[in-house]
Amino acid sequence: MTTEAVARRIDAFGLPRIGAGLGGLKFAEVKEVLNAVADGGDVRLIVLIPSGAMSV
Numbered sequence: 001m002t003t004e005a006v007a008r009r010i011d012a013f014g015l016p017r018i019g020a021g022l023g024g025l026k027f028a029e030v031k032e033v034l035n036a037v038a039d040g041g042d043v044r045l046i047v048l049i050p051s052g053a054m055s056v
Helices: 002-007 027-038
Strands: 012-015 044-047
Touching (some): 027 044
């Protein structure tokens, strides 16, 4: 994902708390992986956290 962003000259992108909803993972663990991927890279990852619960 970051390789493609660099190729397209994108310096930052936002993503949801992937894996922490229906995936059932603990976001603290997912965050560690995201930090390891982004650490020292040319692309900044921004995790978007909803301000309220969504009702359906």
